[in-house]
Amino acid sequence: MADARRRRWFDAAAVHAGHGPASSDAGRHGRGAGAVGGDRAHRLLVLGDDDTPGGGGSYRAARAAVDVALTAADLLLAGDAAVYGLARPPGHHCPRSAFGGYGLFNYSAAASAYLADRVGRVAVLDVDYHHGNGTQQIFYHRADVLYVSLHADPDRAFPYFIGWADENGAGPGEGFTLNLPLPAGCTNDHYLATLETAVKRIAEHNAAALVVSLGLDTYGQDPIADFALSTDVYHEVGRRVAGLGLPTLVLQEGGYFVPKLGANARTWLRGLLGSPLDLHATPS
């Protein structure tokens, strides 16, 4: 497919660039945050959630994930047309000053901020099954970083308090968040039709780079999700994203049906790179 590279180390400032300064209004950009009440919402968001255990190696792993994202961003800046960053844990549920949703640092946001500092306008396309509440919150007031997400309706799915269609940014960022919530049982056709709306909005943004939060928990057999996508549709999704013609950084987020994770990621990337659909392809 392409060459594999090792990450290099970045200092902590790069992590903070993604997360931004501590903010007393962290996460108050979802209808539900207000709905559960100020104090309770604040406590919930600062402490994260009980889905995110920590162990002896957690910090190092999460920091390494940020390094992977920034190394990948540097490769993009050096002229690669498409770069895939594979790391764990995922990060798109981490807002400013908090962790959550299995993640400690929002490495997609760190890479997006890093790219925006260097090239100007950036678009983020979040195709994880779950809404990327962290990424939305971090860029909610910014017009230079567009956030577009296809995800399960928060009425029934994590993160529950944010990700509705009527959240579209605030202040200078008004109009630079686009949420496209999807129903249970979402089919390939419904997904691709919604993706068209996302792609159209991204094309209007005139971005210099695209960051994709690639979650594969949209797969029909994913044990914690309820969409009905099949492996072959990922090729078409990758192909349509490539049609934007933007330097594209793909960062791995969720995906929990392990037997098909590799095939689904590979198929998505083959679509992005213009390789033919081959459900039995092996990495090369």
Ligand SMILES: [Zn+2]
């Ligand atoms: Zn997810």
